[in-house]
Amino acid sequence: MPAPLVEVRRGPIVESLHRGHLIAVNGSGQTITALGAPETVTYVRSSGKPFQAIPLIASGAADRFGFTTQEIAIACGSHSGEPAHVETASSMLRKIGLDESALKCGVHVPFSAEAARELARNQKPPSVLQNNCSGKHAGMLALAIQLGVPSETYDEWTNPVQQEIGKAVSQFSNVSQGNIVIGIDGCGAPVFGIPVKAMALMYARLVSPPADFDFGLRNACTRIVNAMIEFPEMIGGTTDRLDTELIRAGRGRLISKIGAEGVYTVGVLPCEEWPSGLGLALKIEDGDDQRARPPAVIEALLQLGVLANQDLKTISGYAPTPITNRRGERVGEARAAFTLEIRRLDRN
DSSP: OOOOEEEEEEETTTEEEEEEEEEETTOOEEEEEEEEOOOOOEEEEGGGHHSSSSHHHSSSHHTTTTTOOOHHHHHOOOOOHHHHHHHHHHHHHHHHTGGGGGSSSSSOSSSSSHHHHHHHHTTTTOOOGSSSSHHHHHHHHHHHHHHTTOEEETTTTTTTHHHHHHHHHHHHTOOOOOGGGEOOOTSSSSSEEEHHHHHHHHHHHHHHHHTTTTTHHHHHHHHHHHHHOOOOHHHSSSSOHHHHHHHHHHHSSSEEEEEEETEEEEEEESSSSSSEEEEEEEEEOOOOOOHHHHHHHHHHHTTTTSOOGGGGGGGGSSSSSEEETSSSOOOEEEEEEEOOOOOOOGGO
């Protein structure tokens, strides 16, 4: 059964509860803490983007086309569609000899409120480059060219591009390819259904790759983690993006990535407290992305000792989530409602 993760209070009354599943595993895949039913299978959604970028680097495509660290970061991100994001994705396309017409991620209003207002002021429609997944799709196109396979169908599950990505997801999650549930994501690319626990393992292995991973795979992990830490604004945006702000607050200690429908994932780099690193994954059962997810992930990181009170200044607006009335007055809040039982196996 899902566990209560976040309670919504209005005055003295708990008005609503958000339930879900949460788990942290160490670099060996051992469970450090868990709530709910982390064996629940759900789609990894955009939390899978760093792993969709693994073959881009491991295949040699990123080096062949001279992709910068910033471009690697945007391939892992769900960006806000700001001018810097558009230019970075455009740069990737120029390097591989294609233009935005090759992208098959579709069009949506940019996540950035300022970018959306600018479009409205100028009465312009959004560009495909402002799609939050344009960097990911540019990376997939680069991989198609590197593999010598049709770029026109790079987004189809039968294309070798997606098969290579599926292999990476399987290797990091320890779920066989035949047991991964394949769906279609909002951007049209395949999306992977795996247990929440497997998502945590993926992030633990990303920040602390196993010794039996070959050099190319371990190198890809290092470059992706470094890119996410160095360019957190490419993972989300310059403002109002939780994953960006968490990476900044971690100051080199963690990477984080949102996924749609209440999914969130974090990789904690090896440290004194967690020598083999940590992977954290949670799923808000009702899919809430706004009021429930931020306080849940921040509280989990606090209880695990990954974040301390002095790290909370830049993310104080995310937890607890304020509840306001129509006059803008704060009348309640959504706050974490759990206590973790933590096993410190790395110290045994």
